[in-house]
Amino acid sequence: MQPSPADARLQVRDLHHAFARHRVLQGIDLSLHAGECGVLLGANGSGKSTLLAVLATRLRVQKGSYQLLGLDVRESAEEMRGRLLFVGHHTHLYGHLTPLENLLFFADLQLITASEERLRAVVAAVGLEKFAEQPVRWFSAGMRKRLALGRMLLRQPELLLLDEPYSALDRQGVIWLNQVLQSYLTAGGMLLMASHDPERIAALPHRQLYLRRGRLVQSLEDEP
Amino acid sequence: MQPSPADARLQVRDLHHAFARHRVLQGIDLSLHAGECGVLLGANGSGKSTLLAVLATRLRVQKGSYQLLGLDVRESAEEMRGRLLFVGHHTHLYGHLTPLENLLFFADLQLITASEERLRAVVAAVGLEKFAEQPVRWFSAGMRKRLALGRMLLRQPELLLLDEPYSALDRQGVIWLNQVLQSYLTAGGMLLMASHDPERIAALPHRQLYLRRGRLVQSLEDEP
Amino acid sequence: MIKWFSKWHGVVFVATLLTLLTGLWLVLSAPADYQQGDAVRILYIHVPAAKMSLLSYLFLTVASGMYLWRRQEPWDILAEASVSVGAAFTALTLASGSIWGKPMWGAWWAWDARLTSMLVLLILFMGLMALRNALEDPHKAARATAVLAIIGAVDLPIIHYSVVWWRTLHQPPSFAGPAKQTITGDLLPPLLVMSVAFILLGAWLLMVKSREVAARRAWETLETERLEQSHG
Amino acid sequence: MSKLLRAAYRIAWKDVVGDWRRRATLSSMLFFAIAVLVVFQVAFDPDRLEATRLLPGLLWVTILFTSLMGLGRVFQAEEEDGALEGLLLSAVPRGVLFLGKWSGNLLLTLLVELALLPLTLVLFNVDVWGQLPAIVGILLLGTLGLTGLGVLLAAMTQTARSRETLLALLLLPLTAPLLIAGVQALAALLQPGGEVEPWLRLLVIFDLVYLALAPWAFGWLVTE
Amino acid sequence: MSKLLRAAYRIAWKDVVGDWRRRATLSSMLFFAIAVLVVFQVAFDPDRLEATRLLPGLLWVTILFTSLMGLGRVFQAEEEDGALEGLLLSAVPRGVLFLGKWSGNLLLTLLVELALLPLTLVLFNVDVWGQLPAIVGILLLGTLGLTGLGVLLAAMTQTARSRETLLALLLLPLTAPLLIAGVQALAALLQPGGEVEPWLRLLVIFDLVYLALAPWAFGWLVTE
Numbered sequence A, B: 001m002q003p004s005p006a007d008a009r010l011q012v013r014d015l016h017h018a019f020a021r022h023r024v025l026q027g028i029d030l031s032l033h034a035g036e037c038g039v040l041l042g043a044n045g046s047g048k049s050t051l052l053a054v055l056a057t058r059l060r061v062q063k064g065s066y067q068l069l070g071l072d073v074r075e076s077a078e079e080m081r082g083r084l085l086f087v088g089h090h091t092h093l094y095g096h097l098t099p100l101e102n103l104l105f106f107a108d109l110q111l112i113t114a115s116e117e118r119l120r121a122v123v124a125a126v127g128l129e130k131f132a133e134q135p136v137r138w139f140s141a142g143m144r145k146r147l148a149l150g151r152m153l154l155r156q157p158e159l160l161l162l163d164e165p166y167s168a169l170d171r172q173g174v175i176w177l178n179q180v181l182q183s184y185l186t187a188g189g190m191l192l193m194a195s196h197d198p199e200r201i202a203a204l205p206h207r208q209l210y211l212r213r214g215r216l217v218q219s220l221e222d223e224p
Numbered sequence C: 001m002i003k004w005f006s007k008w009h010g011v012v013f014v015a016t017l018l019t020l021l022t023g024l025w026l027v028l029s030a031p032a033d034y035q036q037g038d039a040v041r042i043l044y045i046h047v048p049a050a051k052m053s054l055l056s057y058l059f060l061t062v063a064s065g066m067y068l069w070r071r072q073e074p075w076d077i078l079a080e081a082s083v084s085v086g087a088a089f090t091a092l093t094l095a096s097g098s099i100w101g102k103p104m105w106g107a108w109w110a111w112d113a114r115l116t117s118m119l120v121l122l123i124l125f126m127g128l129m130a131l132r133n134a135l136e137d138p139h140k141a142a143r144a145t146a147v148l149a150i151i152g153a154v155d156l157p158i159i160h161y162s163v164v165w166w167r168t169l170h171q172p173p174s175f176a177g178p179a180k181q182t183i184t185g186d187l188l189p190p191l192l193v194m195s196v197a198f199i200l201l202g203a204w205l206l207m208v209k210s211r212e213v214a215a216r217r218a219w220e221t222l223e224t225e226r227l228e229q230s231h232g
Numbered sequence D, E: 001m002s003k004l005l006r007a008a009y010r011i012a013w014k015d016v017v018g019d020w021r022r023r024a025t026l027s028s029m030l031f032f033a034i035a036v037l038v039v040f041q042v043a044f045d046p047d048r049l050e051a052t053r054l055l056p057g058l059l060w061v062t063i064l065f066t067s068l069m070g071l072g073r074v075f076q077a078e079e080e081d082g083a084l085e086g087l088l089l090s091a092v093p094r095g096v097l098f099l100g101k102w103s104g105n106l107l108l109t110l111l112v113e114l115a116l117l118p119l120t121l122v123l124f125n126v127d128v129w130g131q132l133p134a135i136v137g138i139l140l141l142g143t144l145g146l147t148g149l150g151v152l153l154a155a156m157t158q159t160a161r162s163r164e165t166l167l168a169l170l171l172l173p174l175t176a177p178l179l180i181a182g183v184q185a186l187a188a189l190l191q192p193g194g195e196v197e198p199w200l201r202l203l204v205i206f207d208l209v210y211l212a213l214a215p216w217a218f219g220w221l222v223t224e
């Protein structure tokens, strides 16, 4: 049985967002259920990152509504931040800290209690144990990306927002990420990601969402 | 007939590079001929970006030799910088400048004379004419990448070094890039790129180079 | 060069010790000054220390210049070592000067040109150390400290000629130059011996410190290799 | 609660300990302080009597300078790879972010002050050793408010939008009374028969007002 | 040649325009300068005669500290998305890069000085308006060397930790001679019968030495 929209744990209705000179999101309707994965596809500048930023509570909802787990963003943005995790184009890493310290920083600011073994385990899981004591500044692009993604192992969020998670990852990294995401979904998490390479996600059950000039459309075929 | 190594316009012999605590390149031998395209493949942290940075004269050649068009890097690095173009993980864009201003900055620093129409034509070619007067800071990831890549239209370099050029580009961007690269190669340019998605380059004639822990190897199959 | 240091630093040490002891014996057995009393004995520490701090900086400038020119690591090691040695002598000069100043001028410190420029020299030495520490890339650190050391060398003539150029509280030069001889025969022999002792001391410190710097660098290289091997 | 404090502590730790660790920070701050004194000496060449009169102004200018200088750095760290975004996505209230940023800067400034004070007294031959605790107290009071305002100012210039120039102009009249009260309190203390108390009361009032308003204003400033 | 000048101009233009658009450095420099003046006015409460005596020192101390704040930011713009790398990959000699960076900073500092000077004269009620051109000339001479040395040191400390303290620690002692010459020249100018010329000559010598050495030293410092 198809779950009805009322069951949806993430609900977005008629969402708008404009930057001073530019209307970027123009009425987005979207809902996600537990264990569901949505993939945002669309041209450069179509508004994928903006949508994710609004859902991550980084940008304000200017018009429309956004509810997560029954919480409304206008009232409980702070609580929502504790329940979701966003990994975007930026890694949010501090170059002068080591991977362990970066994870510790993240944990403390998300109010997660994590023992040192736990942190070490995460660093090992993303294949960086050799570099656990080195400042992140010297890391290669893929190593940074791995560490940023590793955050989701520290705590199972209820909503995971990923902006082009596959970029910079090598073949093994892609396989690792797909495994992690698979088990995240199985455990009932919700996932929304933006991507330009749908072929990499093929392994995961997912629903494709097409974004064009700030609107969700049926297909991208008629792209000019 | 296979061109002999002596004809090579880019020649690298036994190249080494170490960062303070870490040996990254450990004896690279590489040569490229006019119109040839090499694609560097390898795991995260294997040294692809470092190799490109050395070839771009951004990092010093610590051991070994590197010659481009008969020029030696130890003597004529400055001249070589005028002949090659490097587009890396970073876009080298200034957020407070517009695309036109960014291109103008690049042109002036490369000692290229470019009229305003020329600059506008480049901005249009990368599909940003609508945004020509907006500060780059607000651009989406793909728009930044397009602009950074657009630099190669300002002047035909003799060596083009690209670090994951496809990342952040949408489908149309990939097609556009492949067209540009195709005509660049046909015109006799040399191209070396690092990438994690070989499937995107399939359209271009190219030679794959496998990098593992700072050495070029025969294949990546035996990767642990 | 480092090897040569390893071989000879023991000999230099013994020589330093012997001259230093002779010097101290001469200093303590010399008569007290009729004006300054026993305070004058600080002179035998202060003056050689002051000379050595200037000499150290001079040496540093030369080593830095040579490093920039030749790009040979030993010059950089010498430069790093001479910064530490120079800082120590400068601190000693300031300390002995202050202690001497209390009975002579009635204050630990006065802002006259020589004292101020000497303080600047100490800040420079500390700045050089801080700069080297703060840069992660050793090549970059070497180049940056070398450039800075050379720029900072303008302070040397200022210190040396400060007593001539400005009206100061501080003693004018006494060995040479146009000023009248102020050092009498009695004071000269212990001062000469102490000067030789301090030169030897400076050389010894430089050797030991260079050895330490070289050893630390070698160890860091080894450590990196070991790490790499342990990871395959 | 303790988790929130831990988060604030972690931010301060990252700013202060993070990049000062293992480095001769304290000694370089000490010598920086000496250098400042040398500069004042060279510029004003005061005699003993004048030195006592100049002392309050000297101390406050130096403190103002150090704290502003530290601030530039404090927020610069957040520019790295979207780190500010990371902070804003954390699960803690904005006030806690302010607390973290502020206490880091406060610590830094206090360290310099502690190094500076005894040196000033020795080098300028000012004999007010008996009043040292009172002097420290006044400096501390002034520093509390000053750094609070400073963090706000830095947050403003960091997020740079048009409303902020306006606010920067507002901040100057806010800083001036604090500085004046601080200077006057010190001056009164060092003069025989000076009345310290009214100025002290003023300092305390300013501190309370600023520190009560600042976290709130900070939240407003950094939210998009 | 004119192309090289154009490149230097472009760098300076970028810094100044950027600063103007964000109003970052200029506003905080001016803010700080005004605060310093206010503090000194309150602290010294000098009568007219004293004010004339203190004026040279006051002006120079303010200029020194203010430009130090600006210098901390000189290379900040280049941190954005690898911009420094972009500069270093340009086809112009390092000396031209220095020239560009230096002239941008010089211009900003001079602007602040020009705003500062009349303000000081009014605030301290010193009537030396007749000598304004000469005062400006002396300030200009001192600023040339100060910013030259400053930009060099900023380049040196650019990648260092705790760079702002380090910059101050290095710059203050090195500028002491320049400062003495500047203060004495101004003092001589404002005293009836003072001899300005020897100090002016000294200033010019320092300027020549610093500005001759700096571009060359800059080349050493920024290479890998």
Ligand code: HEM
Pocket (backbone or CB within 6 Å): C043, C046, C047, C050, C051, C054, C093, C094, C095, C096, C097, C098, C100, C101, C102, C104, C114, C115, C118, C119, C159, C160, C161, C170, C171, C172, C173, C174, C175
């Ligand atoms: C902290 C305070 C002092 C400092 C930083 C200082 C610094 C120096 C320096 C740098 C020199 C060597 C100058 C050169 O070789 O060019 C020197 C020499 C000397 N100092 Fe001091 N001094 C201080 C206090 C004193 C005091 C209190 C006295 C005695 C009244 C004194 C007496 C001398 C004498 C006699 C010489 C040898 C002069 C010569 O041969 O050039 N100094 N001092």
Ligand SMILES: Nc1ncnc2c1ncn2[C@@H]1O[C@H](COP(=O)(O)OP(=O)(O)OP(=O)(O)O)[C@@H](O)[C@H]1O
Pocket (backbone or CB within 6 Å): A138, A139, A140, A141, A142, A143, A168, A170, B019, B020, B021, B022, B024, B042, B043, B044, B045, B046, B047, B048, B049, B050, B051
């Ligand atoms: N400046 C530096 N200092 C120290 N180590 C560095 C520095 N730059 C890179 N490294 C190290 O060099 C190794 C290779 O990095 P490089 O960026 O060349 O990898 P890459 O092949 O491009 O990886 P990716 O696919 O993730 O981009 C990494 O282990 C990295 O940590």
Ligand SMILES: Nc1ncnc2c1ncn2[C@@H]1O[C@H](COP(=O)(O)OP(=O)(O)OP(=O)(O)O)[C@@H](O)[C@H]1O
Pocket (backbone or CB within 6 Å): A019, A020, A021, A022, A024, A042, A043, A044, A045, A046, A047, A048, A049, A050, A051, B138, B139, B140, B141, B142, B143, B168, B170
């Ligand atoms: N802060 C901002 N101010 C103004 N305009 C903005 C801002 N951020 C984004 N934009 C604009 O919003 C539009 C959508 O940007 P967004 O980053 O959401 O695109 P995207 O779909 O993620 O593209 P890409 O595939 O390139 O990552 C772009 O035209 C961009 O210029």
Ligand SMILES: [Mg+2]
Pocket (backbone or CB within 6 Å): A048, A049, A050, A163, A194, B140, B141, B142
């Ligand atoms: Mg995007």
Ligand SMILES: [Mg+2]
Pocket (backbone or CB within 6 Å): A140, A141, A142, B048, B049, B050, B089, B163, B194
């Ligand atoms: Mg890479």
